[in-house]
Amino acid sequence: MNHTAGLSTLDRSLTQAMPASFSHAASPDCAIARLCHALDAAFDTCDDAQDPSLHASFARGVRAALAEAAADPALLTDAQREGAANGYRRHLLAADPLGRYAIAALVWMPGQASPIHAHHTWCGYAVIDGTLTETTYEWNPASECATPLRDQSREPGAVSFTRAGRTGIHRLGNSSGTAAVSLHIYGVPGERIASHVNDIVRIADSAQAFLA
Incomplete structure (x- = not known):
């Protein structure tokens, strides 16, 4: 999948957003409401509204919230x-009224994958069902491309957070034969x-075989 196709797939897969009047405080017993309260x-x-991810307490809180919700x-x-059928599907579950965060479930059918990407914002995910494969990469500023480091299997309950x-x-x-679901x-x-x-990045020519 090329970068342009990956971006268009993401656009198509986004389901309809929650209405602006959404208030997670109105449904305290709802699983999504509990997740919002935890976030x-x-x-x-922390008191750094510009980048809360710089605070270790914030990262711990997001990880704990993801683990509990997943x-x-x-949920x-x-x-x-x-x-x-045409790419992994993203369901928007909730959006913070203050614009600080959005919560989504991603559904991955067998053989579907994201583009290789960094992030424009802090984010985290947890695996709910099935097994995902996460390939991590190292950025080379001299060549302005990424090279693969390792593949890791992500089972239900696995949690990740990044700045x-x-x-x-x-x-x-999803390289398995069954669907997988993750919370982001x-x-x-x-x-x-x-x-x-997503900040879509270019990979080194030598890494193309790694993706095959």
């Missing part, structure tokens, strides 16, 4: 577990989830 608490641990069987509806920048370049994909939190407003998260 709000993580923000309360283990909750009531997703059947509709939010539906995939798509913005090119120190967290990776590719997620991005430090952007809901309406920017498809355009302001």
